[in-house]
Amino acid sequence: MSTVEPPVRPAVRVTVGQLRVSDDHDANREVVRRAFDTAARTRADVLVLPEYASGFDPRGTGPEHAEPLDGPFVSLLRERAAATGVAVVAGTTLPGSTPERAVNAVVAVAADGALAGVYRKVHLYDAFGHRESDRLEAGPADAAPLTLDVAGVRLGVLTCYDLRFPESARRAVDAGADVLVVPAAWAAGPLKAEHWRTLATARAIENTAVVVAVGQAGRGVTGRSLVVGPDGVVGLELGDEPELRTVDLDPEALAGVRETNPSLAHRRYRVVPAV
Template identity: 75%
Template sequence: MSRPEPPLRPAVRITVGQVSVSDDRAANRQLVAEAFAVAAQRRSDLLVLPEYASAFDKHGVGKAYAEPLGGPFVSLLRERAAATGVAVIAGTVLPGAGDLAVNAVVAVDGSGELVGVYRKVHLYDAFGHRESDRLEAGPADAPPLVMDVAGVRFGVLTCYDLRFPESARRVVDAGADALVVPAAWADGELKAMHWRTLAIARAIENTSAVVAVGQAGDGVVGRSVVVGPDGVVGLELDEQPGLRTVDLDAEALAAVRDRNPSLANRRYRVVPKD
């Protein structure tokens, strides 16, 4: 089988990794390595994996699942990125203070360099869940995580952050053209509808593409979406695991912002709460 043609620049090619993650960390690393192989075969520039891609338990993720940035999961991301040239954004779990862990997203460029870490600011204390019992929140005033891939700047949020428009706006103010939202969006009444609606809203109000990648499996909705800056859904998955690939056109992103200069017209700025 021949390899797909590379993206026509200025497009950036993204593989959406809607994987089903278990509490078996070795098996999850194998799953990630396989996703990298698919992304490389498709000549992708960026692989996006969901929240908690290193390990997941639908009843709650805590310190038992944590490992440092130098541990096996992030080391695998860096090694596979360097070997394939595919950048990656993926959720993991880091050690926190005391008995707590940190819900984090790491960004690794195509050379294997760890560009940065986003520590989840908004903990999911809603709909009967209490992440704050197991996790510590990241600092609200930390610099936003933005990574340049093939001429497009990707800014990072995760999961529950999608419900807070100021989080997205702050990342856009840091230069993001596209918002990447790894998630393990909990299933439940209206939850899949909320997920899709919020992803579209964040795209429209920020004239930014949104790459929202959900975990598949028991207790989570899957349903990853890629939304254009005009709010048009260009890619949408169902509940099942899958790897899908899409091209984002940087010139088209810029054209939407030129026609709809709402970012330039706004009269308020986002200031982190103390």
């Protein structure tokens, strides 16, 4: 009697959490709690949540939404990660250096609940009629890239407007990232959804990396979360409503693309942070 071996799934399973985020922090934490439940049911290795997942105002998110790293939002992420075994990457807002300023940040929490690191957004969104710099202070351009190792795959973190700057993605890849994770609250407007898709695809192709770009859903933002393969093929694309979807990322396929297209090895320039 022959036996059939169970299928071996790819090394990392990702739950894309395209959430609608409000200015009610308690309600947002409940939405995040349910997203963890979904990720755990699907046996995900990591949950990716959008920019400003702790609290959001489409007119501009500032210090009134800031919470410290030991505050309720990050504490919930750490508690749920430890309880479910699901790592998480999520946008939040931290206090700035003065009461009038905050920091747009992304935190990475490992599956054991340990805070693995914090990325403070370098490129503030002063474009298309928005001015984040009126409320926020930028993170240091020379800070080490935020990476998180999950199931043998290294994730590198950017956020939202950073997607327009290929240097940010390349620095993460130089730090060993196989997957670029981009939490966003991508502002809606003419051609903005097209820009989002095109830029995510470009970052994937030029870095021969997977791009997991997770947008907020709701008023004033685009949604349209994407998972793009290292060959530029869009494997998942959501609409503009809240949705959670789980996808498998295959490191062997990634390695195959990098062998066929060794453009990273052919580089003649390096990325150096501006002073």
